[in-house]
Amino acid sequence: MGRSGLVRTVLVLGGTGEARRLAEVLAGRPGLRVVTSLAGRVSSPHHPPGEVRIGGFDGVEGLAEWLRAEGVDAVVDATHPFAARITESAVAATERLGLRLLVLRRPGWREVEGDDWRWVDSVAEAAAMVPSVGTRALITVGRQELEPFAQLDGVWLLARSIEQPTVPVRAVLGRGPFSVEAELRLLREHAIDVLVTKDSGGDDAKLVAARRLGVPVIVVRRPPPPAVTVVSTVDQAANWVI
Numbered sequence: 001m002g003r004s005g006l007v008r009t010v011l012v013l014g015g016t017g018e019a020r021r022l023a024e025v026l027a028g029r030p031g032l033r034v035v036t037s038l039a040g041r042v043s044s045p046h047h048p049p050g051e052v053r054i055g056g057f058d059g060v061e062g063l064a065e066w067l068r069a070e071g072v073d074a075v076v077d078a079t080h081p082f083a084a085r086i087t088e089s090a091v092a093a094t095e096r097l098g099l100r101l102l103v104l105r106r107p108g109w110r111e112v113e114g115d116d117w118r119w120v121d122s123v124a125e126a127a128a129m130v131p132s133v134g135t136r137a138l139i140t141v142g143r144q145e146l147e148p149f150a151q152l153d154g155v156w157l158l159a160r161s162i163e164q165p166t167v168p169v170r171a172v173l174g175r176g177p178f179s180v181e182a183e184l185r186l187l188r189e190h191a192i193d194v195l196v197t198k199d200s201g202g203d204d205a206k207l208v209a210a211r212r213l214g215v216p217v218i219v220v221r222r223p224p225p226p227a228v229t230v231v232s233t234v235d236q237a238a239n240w241v242i
Helices: 017-026 059-069 084-097 123-133 180-189 205-213 234-241
Strands: 008-013 032-038 051-054 074-077 100-104 117-120 136-140 156-161 170-173 194-198 217-220 229-231
Touching: 008 017, 017 032, 017 100, 017 234, 059 084, 074 084, 074 234, 084 100, 100 234, 117 123, 123 194, 123 217, 180 205, 194 205, 229 234
Parallel strands: 008 032, 008 074, 032 051, 074 100, 100 229, 117 217, 136 156, 136 194, 156 170, 194 217
Antiparallel strands: none
């Protein structure tokens, strides 16, 4: 129970489609207060139902203090699989306060027949590999991690992000999900011969398009999951909360 003894408070660390859908499922449940936290890196995020908090927590201390002040009873980390810092903070803060923590992560990708994937452990490693794979690259690792690619010589680069990157690279702006047909047009229009992405999981049209066109893909592996309970669906997370 929360501080009032009547309302349970759940913090959803958000920024993904799964986090938004979880808030939609939980919204309006009697006796449940749902607060979704968004990092604030996008100027016009899609706000889920319920309360929304924008901005970081300033590390473990800040998160623990916020959880204590708000009377939070449980936390669902539904952030991006590569948001390792906030996940580490969530683990440490909930352990300190004795709170329940669940991690909601969509399953990672698996290669199928026709894929030509090269796995790497970091964005920097991906950038270093690009010149040996192709000369016209589509980069979809997020606008905050483009610096290693901007340093490449002899490679034509196109970055896709929700908002304009701060590094000097060509960019196409857009917010997914994208259709396979749209991804095929993008790859063909720019004669892309290598795609760089992160294993964000879920159905991803760009991987289908790359497979159909025979475009090799450099995939950045996810960081290892934390040693807590991890589920892969919104229904599983909702049942855990309730």
